[in-house]
Amino acid sequence: MLEINHVTVSFPQKGHVLDDLSLKINPGAIVGIIAPNGTGKSTLLHAILNTVHPDSGDVVVDNLRYTNQKTTQQIHTRLCAFPEQSDLFAELSGTTHLQLYAKLWHNQRTTPASISAQLHMTDYIDQPVRTYSLGMKQRLCFAMVLASDAPIMLLDEVMNGLDPINVALISAIIEQLRTDGKLIVIVSHLLTNLQEYTDRALFMKGGKFVLDVDMHAEQPQYLKYTLANPTTTQQQFAQTRHALVFPNGLVALPLTDQTDDQIAEWLATVRPWSATVMVGPITLAEHFSRLYES
Numbered sequence: 333m334l335e336i337n338h339v340t341v342s343f344p345q346k347g348h349v350l351d352d353l354s355l356k357i358n359p360g361a362i363v364g365i366i367a368p369n370g371t372g373k374s375t376l377l378h379a380i381l382n383t384v385h386p387d388s389g390d391v392v393v394d395n396l397r398y399t400n401q402k403t404t405q406q407i408h409t410r411l412c413a414f415p416e417q418s419d420l421f422a423e424l425s426g427t428t429h430l431q432l433y434a435k436l437w438h439n440q441r442t443t444p445a446s447i448s449a450q451l452h453m454t455d456y457i458d459q460p461v462r463t464y465s466l467g468m469k470q471r472l473c474f475a476m477v478l479a480s481d482a483p484i485m486l487l488d489e490v491m492n493g494l495d496p497i498n499v500a501l502i503s504a505i506i507e508q509l510r511t512d513g514k515l516i517v518i519v520s521h522l523l524t525n526l527q528e529y530t531d532r533a534l535f536m537k538g539g540k541f542v543l544d545v546d547m548h549a550e551q552p553q554y555l556k557y558t559l560a561n562p563t564t565t566q567q568q569f570a571q572t573r574h575a576l577v578f579p580n581g582l583v584a585l586p587l588t589d590q591t592d593d594q595i596a597e598w599l600a601t602v603r604p605w606s607a608t609v610m611v612g613p614i615t616l617a618e619h620f621s622r623l624y625e626s
């Protein structure tokens with residue numbers, strides 16, 4: 333289990349990047365951390381790894397805290413962070429990188445060969461990394477996390493630079509990791525992709541979690557439509573129905589407690605106004621727009 337208890341981190345001239353942040357995650361869960369650039373997502377992962385030391389609060393991994401070298405080592409055998417491409421060794425092969433991670437984390441469950449086959453890397457895995465494209469290096473970085481087989485995986489921008497086929501491949505593997513009981517914290521700007529597999533989505537703002545979406549809970553339904561330049565009548569219609577109005581022109585009328593007749597009436601009203609009218613929950617991308625776009 334991973335616990336973050338009242339963690340505050342500040343940097344000179346930045347103030348609190350993390351402000352009294354708390355979070356508890358059980359194994360077998362994928363938690364997405366969402367926020368615009370420069371908000372503190374990576375800082376949170378660094379605090380979990382203890383590569384950034386909190387001003388106050390603490391991180392607890394399976395009841396262990398970063399109190400001394402021994403507990404730090406014990407925690408670090410349980411955690412594996414997605415490496416930066418700049419950490420790769422240009423002259424070493426992908427296989428050597430996988431062997432290194434497997435050895436450091438004492439992985440006896442999977443082999444570099446099975447991991448490279450799973451990620452369709454077999455053709456080039458024995459070539460030196462200097463011959464890899466950006467996407468090939470990105471896949472190798474993910475393969476290294478798999479090679480660790482650590483119970484907790486911290487994935488910062490794992491999908492960066494990947495084509496849609498590889499995004500789908502890695503997404504499917506992440507879902508399988510959850511089934512295997514891994515605890516995964518993922519930072520990503522691909523919100524439609526996160527929507528498919530996260531168990532929980534946490535939105536950060538001002539150093540705090542401002543929205544915590546349980547993706548398995550029944551999501552409230554909305555009648556959603558888009559108005560580029562709403563008239564006064566259209567604004568009043570939305571206002572009196574307690575609509576959520578988004579900066580990109582999306583209007584969402586809450587359907588909770590509305591009768592079928594009422595919904596049919598609203599549909600008939602808004603259909604001539606907007607080319608796209610639909611019923612559904614607020615998506616992660618829509619939450620993002622509402623929270624961060626001015």
Ligand SMILES: Nc1ncnc2c1ncn2[C@@H]1O[C@H](COP(=O)(O)OP(=O)(O)OP(=O)(O)O)[C@@H](O)[C@H]1O
Nearest residue numbers: 343344346349367368369370371372373374375376
């Ligand atoms: N070591 C540091 N020293 C000073 N300021 C830092 C340091 N690390 C991060 N920051 C600042 O903290 C803030 C949050 O940075 P962080 O990298 O955590 O953001 P992020 O949400 O991960 O952004 P991105 O989506 O761009 O990766 C930024 O303003 C950044 O400049």
